[in-house]
Amino acid sequence: MAESEEQSFARKSPGRVTVRPGNAAIAVTVLLLACELVVRGLEIRPAVFPSPSRVLLEILREAPRLTQHAWVTACESLEGLLLALLAGIPIASLAAVSIRTRRITDPVLGILRKLPVIAFAPLMVIWLGFGIPPAAAVSFLVCLLPIVAGLQAGFNSVPAGIVEILQVMGASPSRVFLKVNLPACLPFAARTLRLSVPLAFGGATAAEFVGSDTGLGYLMLYASSNANTTRLFAALTVLILMTLCAYFIIFFIERAWISWPAEPLPWSDFEQQAYSNESSRDQRL
Amino acid sequence: MSTPTLRIQVDNAHYVRAIGRESQIVVGPVSFDIKGGEFLSIIGPASCGKTSLLKMIAGILQVTGGEIRISGAKLNPPCRDFGLVPHEPALLPWRTCMQNILLHAEMRGADMDLSRNRARRLLAWFGLSRFEERKPHELPPGAAQAISICRALVHEPSLLLMDEPLRSLNPLQLEQMLDGFQRLWAESGTTAMLCTCNMHEAVLLSDRIAVMSPRPGRILEILSIDLPRPRRLDKTMTPQIADYCSRIRTVFRAQGILP
Numbered sequence A: 001m002a003e004s005e006e007q008s009f010a011r012k013s014p015g016r017v018t019v020r021p022g023n024a025a026i027a028v029t030v031l032l033l034a035c036e037l038v039v040r041g042l043e044i045r046p047a048v049f050p051s052p053s054r055v056l057l058e059i060l061r062e063a064p065r066l067t068q069h070a071w072v073t074a075c076e077s078l079e080g081l082l083l084a085l086l087a088g089i090p091i092a093s094l095a096a097v098s099i100r101t102r103r104i105t106d107p108v109l110g111i112l113r114k115l116p117v118i119a120f121a122p123l124m125v126i127w128l129g130f131g132i133p134p135a136a137a138v139s140f141l142v143c144l145l146p147i148v149a150g151l152q153a154g155f156n157s158v159p160a161g162i163v164e165i166l167q168v169m170g171a172s173p174s175r176v177f178l179k180v181n182l183p184a185c186l187p188f189a190a191r192t193l194r195l196s197v198p199l200a201f202g203g204a205t206a207a208e209f210v211g212s213d214t215g216l217g218y219l220m221l222y223a224s225s226n227a228n229t230t231r232l233f234a235a236l237t238v239l240i241l242m243t244l245c246a247y248f249i250i251f252f253i254e255r256a257w258i259s260w261p262a263e264p265l266p267w268s269d270f271e272q273q274a275y276s277n278e279s280s281r282d283q284r285l
Numbered sequence B: 001m002s003t004p005t006l007r008i009q010v011d012n013a014h015y016v017r018a019i020g021r022e023s024q025i026v027v028g029p030v031s032f033d034i035k036g037g038e039f040l041s042i043i044g045p046a047s048c049g050k051t052s053l054l055k056m057i058a059g060i061l062q063v064t065g066g067e068i069r070i071s072g073a074k075l076n077p078p079c080r081d082f083g084l085v086p087h088e089p090a091l092l093p094w095r096t097c098m099q100n101i102l103l104h105a106e107m108r109g110a111d112m113d114l115s116r117n118r119a120r121r122l123l124a125w126f127g128l129s130r131f132e133e134r135k136p137h138e139l140p141p142g143a144a145q146a147i148s149i150c151r152a153l154v155h156e157p158s159l160l161l162m163d164e165p166l167r168s169l170n171p172l173q174l175e176q177m178l179d180g181f182q183r184l185w186a187e188s189g190t191t192a193m194l195c196t197c198n199m200h201e202a203v204l205l206s207d208r209i210a211v212m213s214p215r216p217g218r219i220l221e222i223l224s225i226d227l228p229r230p231r232r233l234d235k236t237m238t239p240q241i242a243d244y245c246s247r248i249r250t251v252f253r254a255q256g257i258l259p
Helices: A004-011 A020-043 A052-061 A064-096 A100-112 A119-129 A130-155 A162-168 A174-208 A216-225 A229-257 A270-284 B050-058 B097-101 B103-108 B110-127 B143-153 B171-188 B199-205 B238-254
Strands: B008-019 B023-035 B040-041 B064-068 B082-085 B158-162 B191-196 B208-212 B219-223
Touching: A020 A052, A052 A216, A052 A229, A064 A130, A064 A174, A064 A216, A064 A229, A119 A130, A119 A174, A130 A174, A130 B208, A162 A174, A162 B050, A162 B082, A174 A229, A174 B008, A174 B103, A229 B064, A270 B143, B008 B050, B023 B064, B023 B219, B040 B050, B040 B199, B050 B158, B050 B191, B082 B143, B082 B199, B097 B103, B097 B110, B097 B143, B103 B110, B103 B238, B110 B143, B110 B171, B143 B158, B143 B171, B171 B199, B191 B199, B199 B238, B208 B238, B219 B238
Parallel strands: B040 B191, B040 B208, B082 B158, B158 B191
Antiparallel strands: B008 B023, B008 B064, B208 B219
8 A cells, every 4th residue: 555655655757757668569460461451452562562561571582691781780880889889978968067178169069060960971981991881981970969068968967056065065076977977978878879769770871871891781772773672671671670679689788777757859050059958057057 | 062162253245246247245344243052033124135145154155355264274275063944944855855865974984874873763753753864756745845955954064054954844834844943953052044025933932033124134133032842933032923923014114024
C-alpha cells in the first residue's frame, strides 16, 4: 500500500514513452503483408516495386555479399560517429566551462549547421582517397553538429542554484564540473548519440555513392545502374535494419543506466540557444 | 553544535553590478549585524537585492565597497561551513535523496558515517525517512525543499542562509513547514538568515526583521520580534503577529510599495 502510494509520486519523465515492442512488430508485419498483397494483386513488376517476399529471398540468396558490404558501411558510420563524439566532447565541455570559447565555437558551428554537409562528399574523396576514409569523414561531419549541440545543452542543464551551493561548500570549478556538469550531460549524450546513428549511416552511404567500391551505398548504386530493383531493395533493407539495430542498442543501454528524467533535447538554432544561455549564465554569475 | 561566538557584521556593504557600460547599484550601502544564535529575516519587495545581500554574506558575490566581517575576520572566499538553501530545491536528479544530502560531506571529505546518521535524523525529522534511497523526481511535491534544507543543515553549519526557501509551497504545506522548521531551528541553535517576501513567515521565524527598500536595496528599519516561541498562527498569537505585520506594512506604505 505504502509502496504504491510512493510510486504515485513519481511523475512521468518528459519525452519518455512506454515502448511496446509487440505493438511495433505487429504494425510492421501488417504493413509488409499489405505491401505484399498490393504488389501481387496489382501485378506490379519487380523492376518497379519488388514484393517483400522477393526482397527477403534476395537477401537470403545474397547474404554473404550483403554482409561483407554491410560490415564496411557499419565500420565507416561508427568510425565517423566515434570521431564526432571524440571531437565533440572537448569542444562542448570547453564551451560549457568558458563563455569565451562559446563566443568562438557557437558562430562557427552555427554556420556549419546551415551548410549542406553531404555535398562535401566529392571533396572528401579527392582529399582522402577512395573507399572507407571519405565515408567516415562525411559521417563525422554530419554527426559533429548535433553531437556538440546535444552535449553542450547537457553540460549546461544544471539545476539552478547548485553551483552556488557547491561554491559555498568550497568546491573548485573542476570539481563542480566533475560532480555536476558531467553527470548532467549523460542523458543528453546518450540521446544525441542515439539520434545521430541514422545521420551517420546516411552520411556514410552518401559518400559511398560518390566514390567507393565497397559498402551498401556502392551496392545500391550498382544495382540502380543495372535496374536491379530487387537487389537495391535488399541492400536498403539491410541498411535500415542495421541503423535500427545500432539505435536500439544505444536505447537499451540508455534505459538501463539512466534512471532519472532530463530535459528534452533542444534541437533549436545555435545562435538562439547561445543568446538565451548567455543571459541565463550572466544571471547565475 | 552552535557557535555562539559567531557574529556577522555587515558594515556599509554595497554591491554594484555592471550591465554593459552602465553600472547599477543593486544593494546598499547596508549596515547590520547578526548575533550568534540569532534568526534574522530580510524582507523586501521582489528584486530589491535580498538575494545579492545573501550571496555577499555567503561569499559568492564580492562586495563592491564596505566590509563583511565574520566573527571579526574579513570575509573573502566562500565560507565553507555555511549552509545555503536556494529558492529552488536544486537537487541533483541522478543522486538519491541521501546522496544529495551528503554532498557537503563528500566535498569536504568529512566523516561519512557520522554525516549519514545526522542525515537520517534530519530526514526522520521531516518525516521523509522512507524516501532516503529515492531519487528527487520520486518525491511528493514540496518534499524536495525539505531535502534541500536537510542538505544545508547536515554539517551543522555555523550560519544557515536561506533564500526564499518556502516560496513554492502551498499555504498548508507552508504552515506545516513553518511549525516544523521553528522546532528544528530551536534544536540546532544555528544562526540563521532568511530572505523572504512573506511577512507571516518572517514574523513567525525571526528574532529580528530587517525591512528593505526597493532597488537599490537599503535597510529601512529593523524590527525586533518579542514573541514567545514556538510561535503559531493560533487564537492567542494571531493578533500579535498581525500587529507586527502591520508595522512592516507601514514601512512599505511609506515607500509606496503598498497602497
